[in-house]
Amino acid sequence: MTVVEFFGCTLLAFGPPFAMFIFTIVHDPVRIIILIAAAFFWLLSLLLSSLLWFAVVPLRKDLAFGLVFAVLFQEAFRFLIYKILRKAEHGLKKITDDSATLIENKHILAYVSGLGFGIMSGAFSLVNVIADSLGPGTMGLKSGTEMFFLTSSAIGLCFILLHTFWSVLYFNAFDNKNKFQISFVVVSHLLVSCLTLLNRYQYYSACIVPLYVILAVTGCYAFKVAGGSYASFKVCISFK
């Protein structure tokens, strides 16, 4: 029955990353490999987080504990993939057909690995929820409202995009030893993750609105770090 709802939510959450994948990743095999490697690193971080959650029995019921450590693990693995990519740059130069743009513009590597991180995290946070929307029913019988699925998908999308932007900022910060940018990424990651804790109290708008504000801010920051500016934006949309 709510196959309709299932498709709506899936398209909302995974439509934009799919578009990004089609237009910016798929033409270069090296980018695909990096995307998958990044996704794999996100999974490793999840494995460590879940082991920690599993080991610390008394705090299993406390989502906040697991959440904070999951964020820290993710950031640690983001650093790991940064290190590995920088080490692998010479090798990549040999096998890529498009060495000029890929290596010279190092934001591209950051963007690709960020998208990999994001897609995997989005998939894991949404698959369970969206799979459950396939039955005939919707949320709201016992708790929650019928907006639950749309909200979850919107949050999932937000996280995919945030991961992409965070990686751009983070890689650049380590290249330039910019402590402010590093702490910005970690703190904003912690902040948005903690905001999602509000979901269980059904304050959906209290979660979504700040989340998208932070997304916009992070997006602009990453845009600026990647070499964009207000002037270039104006030039771009003026079609001159």
Place this chain on the structure above:
Amino acid sequence: MTDVLMKPIMTIMGIFIIHFFIMLQLIGGGNGERTKDQMYEKIDGSSACYRRLNATHQIGCSSNRGGSTGTIHVCDSKRDLNFLLVNGTAFPYIPVLPVKYFNVENLERMIESKKVSGLVLHLNNETLKSLDYFTHDYQCPNPYSSLTDTCNEVSTWNPYGTGLLYRDIPFPIFYIDSYEEVLKMRNCFEKFNNFSYESQSDRSLCSLELKSFMYATTNTPTCRRRSNIITNLNPVKFCDPLGDSNIWASLYPLADGPRRNETKPLKDYKYIIISARLDATSMFDKTSGANSPVTGIVTLLTVAKYLKEILPIEIVREKKTNILFILFNGETYDYIGSQRMLFDMLKGYFPLKGAAEDNILPVIRPENVSLFIEVSQLGNSKDRLFVHHLTKGNEVLGFYEKLVEYGKPLLKFDNVSDSLPPASLHTFMKKIPTFPGLLIADHKHSYSNHFYNSIFDNSTNIGFQYYDVLENDDISIPTDSIQQLIANLSETIGKSVFEEVSQTKYNGVERADVILANELLYCYLEDPNCRVHRAIQRGNKLPKIPFSLYVGVDHVTNFMTSFTSLTLGWLTGVVEKGDVNCTNKPRNYAFKFYNMSKSIVDLNTTLCYKITMNTTEAVSPAFIMPDYNWTSGEFSTWSESTWSEINVRMFLKPSAAHEKMSIAIGCISVIFSFILVYFVKSRSHILFTPPLPTEAPTDC
């Protein structure tokens, strides 16, 4: 380049998969709470109506594959139902209806309206008080396998019968007798559905999903053929024949010998058969058959015990007349048990296939039967009973005279000639018109039981009240109770059979055991953990709900059958004297040996019983004859469809508007992002100023 790439890709993919499984393990093993648990509320304690098939039709109900869903509408009156059928906008609906409104008229209106996708029936106290009749069998039960003209204008046996049990209903029906579960649905209905009906289709509504998909369709031959097609290594079975076991026991052994392993069959005997039916049915997967068949079964068992006491083995041997007690199973569905029994008897397979060659037991054929006494429904009579028969033979009339004689002054018997209510006797008389048989019942022209084959044929229907007494002081059990009636009837039958066998009057003072009748009724109607059942076996504690009386499918043996067979064995068995180990070694196929309690008073003293009881298969001959002509109508052809799951759950169905909004947002998100990403990509050289080449990191 590809070789260089393949290796890391393969490794990564491998680790990926391992990783994924570890994650699954963690998720599965953890105490995860799924979104589904929040969305669906399981409704427990429901029993479904399921599909059965005969040679030409399908009856009963089935849901869609994957379940039928519909908006809940709790109806408390016929007006509510009418309102729903006329004004409802958010169809399909699933009405939640008190069971008393389940009748032909309402059902047909629901089917015609096409607004109903399922039906939930429930019990409320009001229903219990005001229900005068509730029976969904035919007005003439078993119309196709009974003798013609036995059910007519004068004798319509089940006048309130609606025949709904035999209707093919296009939606699933569930019966729920738990008040809490109904309350859950009512609360949900009040919260989400029960206001502004015009705008129902614009909001999320409380709905039900009824899952009872039946695999079989059309008719038994079709489903048998489909089940036998071997398409893959895992054959699928679509239906199973109805059937179980007939129970029989002889009053005294059919074989005798000097030592345990040297018995010879006692041939050239005449047999008096005392029989009753063992099964009932109902619309749902829940039965209660106080009047039919329990009163008959209890009478038969009480007679067995009484005859064992008054009729000595010497008379049986001298007169060469033994008594057989037979309980036929599956009689509700076109006399499955008796048809099979007669089929076996005619082939010489009764009491044992190969009895003639192996010389274990004597072959019993219909012509060896000198009298067939069937005990039918008795629950609605105080002292007046009716003896139905079709033959004019001396045996039958003679036996009737004896009943009248011995029944005085407690029981009055009426002779109803040329009449026979639906009974196992039909099967025998159809094949052998001169078969000497009679039927004892509490009704003359139509059942006094208005709840025949329904869930309301319970202990209240026969006015049964259990008396927790052990000593045989008849004062404690009132003389007008059903227990006393059964004991009196058993005594009368017992004495009459005594005279029938011995050709002399019974002058003893032995009384039938009213305490036993009391206990047995309690066993079958209220608590299976009763004294009789504890005397005959040492099993686990059973749930305190009466046994299901539905015959079921052939490969499953019912509790009802096993417990009743042991009880009959116990009551007709002989105690092995001396110090014996109670095993059947050296093996003798004529007997079984069981350790059972001495009596219901003394449960802890066990004795070794040598019993003659045995069971025979009660599956219609149609299913064992390889070339049976399905259209002949000779034998019962009922089969039951298989299913995989039966359950009910409640949920909130999203409104169409909400669904449209979801898909619209999704599509907009996709289209917009495609345009935006393409735009950014195509103009990225303008948007992002290329970095200076010297900025490459120095530490690599």
